Each structure stands twice: as structure tokens, then as C-alpha cells.
Amino acid sequence: DNSATTAVRPEVLEAMLPYLSEQYGNPSSIYGLGQAAHQAVEEARGQVAKAIGAAESEIVFTACGTESDNWAIRGVAFANQNRGKHIITSAIEHHAVLHTCKQLEKEGFSITYLPVDETGLVSPDDLKAAITDETILVTIMMANNEIGTIEPIRELCAIAHESGVLFHTDAVQAVGHIPVNVEELGVDLLSLSGHKFHAPKGIGALYIRKGTRIGTFMQGGAQERNRRAGTENVAGIVALGKAITLAVEELPETSERLTQLRDRTIKGILDRVPYARLNGHREKRLPGSLNIGFEFIEGESILLLLVMKGIAASSGSACTSGSLDPSHVLLAIGLPHEKAHGSVRLSYSRYTTEEDVDYIIETLPPIIERLRAMSPL
Numbered sequence: 001d002n003s004a005t006t007a008v009r010p011e012v013l014e015a016m017l018p019y020l021s022e023q024y025g026n027p028s029s030i031y032g033l034g035q036a037a038h039q040a041v042e043e044a045r046g047q048v049a050k051a052i053g054a055a056e057s058e059i060v061f062t063a064c065g066t067e068s069d070n071w072a073i074r075g076v077a078f079a080n081q082n083r084g085k086h087i088i089t090s091a092i093e094h095h096a097v098l099h100t101c102k103q104l105e106k107e108g109f110s111i112t113y114l115p116v117d118e119t120g121l122v123s124p125d126d127l128k129a130a131i132t133d134e135t136i137l138v139t140i141m142m143a144n145n146e147i148g149t150i151e152p153i154r155e156l157c158a159i160a161h162e163s164g165v166l167f168h169t170d171a172v173q174a175v176g177h178i179p180v181n182v183e184e185l186g187v188d189l190l191s192l193s194g195h196k197f198h199a200p201k202g203i204g205a206l207y208i209r210k211g212t213r214i215g216t217f218m219q220g221g222a223q224e225r226n227r228r229a230g231t232e233n234v235a236g237i238v239a240l241g242k243a244i245t246l247a248v249e250e251l252p253e254t255s256e257r258l259t260q261l262r263d264r265t266i267k268g269i270l271d272r273v274p275y276a277r278l279n280g281h282r283e284k285r286l287p288g289s290l291n292i293g294f295e296f297i298e299g300e301s302i303l304l305l306l307v308m309k310g311i312a313a314s315s316g317s318a319c320t321s322g323s324l325d326p327s328h329v330l331l332a333i334g335l336p337h338e339k340a341h342g343s344v345r346l347s348y349s350r351y352t353t354e355e356d357v358d359y360i361i362e363t364l365p366p367i368i369e370r371l372r373a374m375s376p377l
Contacts, residue, residue: 001312003145003173003289003347008239009198015242016200019235027232028223037234044241048205051244052190053181060206060224061237065172065193066096067217068206069139071228072168072189073100075214076137077109080166084134085109088165090122090151091332093141097170098328101139110134118334119281120149127156131163138167142174142190146329146345147280148289150178157186166212172196172204176247177286178255188212192244194236198350199243203236250350258288258348261357265346266290268361273368279330279343288348293335294368296377297342305367306344311360314345338377 019040025033027041042056049056062068077087089101091113101111112130114122122140131138138160143150157167168189174180176197182190190207194200208214208227220229247254262285270276275295294302299315306313315327326340335343346360 001314001345001347002349002352003196003345004314005195005201006198006349007351008200009243009246011246012199012239012243016235016239019238023234025234027234028221037232040238041232041234044237047241047245048192051180051248052175052192052207053183054207055210057225058182058207058210060208060227061232061240062204062206062217062228063202063233064204065094065170065191065196068172068191068193068204069094069096069168069170070100071206071217072191072208072214073097073137073139074104075217076166076168076189076212077104079213079215080136081109084132084136086112086132086134086136088112088114088127088130088135088138088140090114090116090140092116092120092144092146092329093139094145094170094172097139097141114140116149116332119284120144120147120279120329120333121281121284122151122156124152124155124159128159131160131165135163135165138165140167140169142169142171142180143178143286143289144280144329145173146327147291147333148173148285148347149280150174150284150286153187154185161186173286173289176244176251177288179251182207182209189214194240194243197243197247199239200236203233203240205240254350255287258350258352261348261352261354262288262290265357265360266292268357269364272361272365276368279333279335286347288352289345290347291343291345293330293339293343295339295342296375297368297371299342299344301371302342302344302364302367305371306364309363309367311363315343 025037027038045056045059049059105111114126142153153169160167166188169187170191172193175192188209193204218229277293279291330340
């Protein structure tokens with residue numbers, strides 16, 4: 001379940017450890033200990049900027065992808081509300097985006113939620129039709145966290161810019177897994193999170209294109225060029241810089257290997273299990289991400305039996321979080337409730353092996369057969 005989080009790489013842990021011990025200075029301090037920390041933060045800022053094709057001054061460190069999404073959307077909304085109060089997003093966004101938009105609706109903003117097709121893709125024509133004179137922001141994720149579908153961000157961004165509308169993309173699942181270059185994409189804001197590519201949890205970043213009108217997120221100090229107050233998470237920032245550098249350097253090799261593992265898993269499961277289907281786009285998907293639906297059974301039952309076999313997966317259903325509603329993403333791609341409930345996500349990392357895939361292909365089909373034998377459906 002590497003889409004949920006990844007293990008911290010040994011090289012990344014080694015890079016951050018000094019800033020948890022002897023190099024413990026506050027980056028805002030003027031003496032040597034503080035300035036060493038400040039230098040480490042700025043070096044990491046340069047690493048993140050280089051990795052996504054940005055300028056160093058356009059990178060602001062945050063605590064996570066959720067904070068980055070919240071800041072991008074709310075910061076732009078209130079800084080530009082004199083121009084309009086209409087925002088466009090998609091129906092399959094992460095809850096960090098959807099809940100922020102729902103809150104803005106309560107605060108007087110109008111939100112359009114674009115539909116997606118059966119593979120999870122947003123239609124450029126739908127976006128073009130949704131833009132009005134009041135539209136100030138489009139926020140559409142680069143790659144979906146549940147089904148792995150990669151959106152046509154460059155094309156969608158160009159449509160927004162034709163009407164003078166700012167564009168934000170939640171690239172939390174994309175950065176470190178597929179090529180991401182803000183200049184090629186044209187986006188004005190981009191969110192990322194370190195724990196998706198082998199940095200620790202609790203560190204993220206927001207790319208803000210120079211000249212973008214956006215409000216500050218937190219008050220209290222002059223950190224991050226007066227944009228985000230609060231003493232910097234130096235060790236986390238150093239780790240983020242190291243992790244993103246390694247991920248981008250190794251991207252071609254890792255992407256090819258994970259794509260092969262992903263496709264072998266898909267074929268192995270679909271060949272062995274009847275009434276199963278791949279959710280999301282067949283080709284336009286993240287290298288290590290797959291989501292398969294199994295008819296006539298519940299996803300939670302599959303997960304529990306997988307846990308007993310030592311396999312960590314996640315369900316397309318939100319039942320494990322106390323909700324009886326199936327995934328909003330699977331409903332948005334047109335699955336009926338009963339089919340959406342029986343979906344499982346597997347997501348791989350650089351540490352996933354051929355043997356892991358063999359084990360999944362051997363283990364999952366008998367579990368499905370066993371559960372279907374008990375199913376009243």
C-alpha cells in the first residue's frame with residue numbers, strides 16, 4: 001500500500017539525522033549553529049526546485065500535501081475574490097481538495113465539480129464549458145490516489161490560462177513517480193508530499209509561480225519569505241530534498257520496473273479471477289498503482305484475509321474509516337455501489353520485488369474464490 005505511504009530510504013535517513021542531533025540550530029538564528037541549519041534548508045529548496053523545474057524562490061515548505069492543497073486553494077480564493085468567487089475542481093479529487101472546496105462553498109464561493117469518464121479522465125471540453133467570467137481557480141489532481149489515472153494537466157492548464165484563470169494541481173501521487181516539470185505543465189501552483197517517495201511523514205512543499213496572487217497561510221514569523229510562519233522542520237526538509245533528488249535521478253529505471261510489475265500483477269489476477277475488472281485508465285496510470293474490482297464480495301473482507309497472509313492493501317471502499325459509503329472516486333467513474341464496494345488497491349515502490357508479485361498472484365485468487373463461495377450474491 002505504497003500510495004498510502006512509503007518507507008524512508010536509508011540514504012534519506014542518513015541525510016536528516018545530523019539535524020536531529022548536533023546540527024539542531026534554528027534557521028532564523030544569526031549565529032553559526034542557526035546559519036548551518038539555514039544553509040541546509042536552502043540547499044534542500046534548490047533540490048526540490050530542480051526536481052520539478054522551478055526557481056528556488058517559488059518553493060515553500062509545508063507540513064504535508066494536505067496543507068499545500070489547503071493553502072493553494074484558500075490562499076488564491078481569498079486573495080482573488082474581488083475578481084470572482086468561482087472555482088472549478090473534479091469529482092475525484094483527494095479529500096484535502098474536496099473538503100476545502102466544500103468549506104469555501106459555506107463561505108460564499110461557488111464550486112463546479114467536473115465529472116470524469118469511466119477511466120477517471122477529466123474532459124478538456126467540460127473544463128472549457130465550465131469556465132465563466134467569475135472563475136478564479138481550477139484545481140485538478142495530476143494523478144489519482146485510488147485508481148492511478150494520470151490527468152491531461154498540460155492541456156487543462158492551457159484552457160484555464162486562455163481565460164486568465166489560475167491553475168493548481170495536487171501532484172502528491174505524481175512527484176517522484178512520473179516526470180513533473182512545472183514549466184512544461186504551465187501550472188501556477190503544485191502540491192507535493194515527501195512521504196510518497198521515501199521521505200518521512202510531516203514534510204511537503206507548495207510550488208507558487210512567481211507573480212501568483214496568494215495569501216499567506218499562517219501568521220507569526222518571517223519564515224519562508226513571510227509566506228508561512230513557523231520554525232522550519234529542518235530535518236524533514238533536508239530529507240525531502242534528498243529523497244526527491246534520488247527519486248528523479250532513478251525515475252526512468254524505477255518507472256520501467258514498476259510498470260512491468262504492475263502489468264504482470266494485473267494480468268495475473270484478471271487471468272485467474274472471473275468477474276474482475278481493472279479500475280482506472282489502462283495506459284495513462286501511475287507505474288506502480290493498480291485498483292481491481294471483484295464482483296459479488298466486499299473489499300473489506302478481502303483486505304482482512306490479505307492481512308492474514310501478510311499483504312498490506314487498501315480498499316476502494318471507505319468502510320474501514322467508519323463510513324458505509326463506497327469510494328467517491330469509484331462512484332464517479334460510474335461503478336454501482338455493489339461493485340465499488342468490492343475493489344482493492346495495490347501500490348508498489350522501489351522495494352517491491354518479483355517475489356512479492358508472485359505471492360500476490362498466488363494468494364489473492366483463492367481468497368476471492370473463498371469469499372464468493374460464502375457470498376449470498
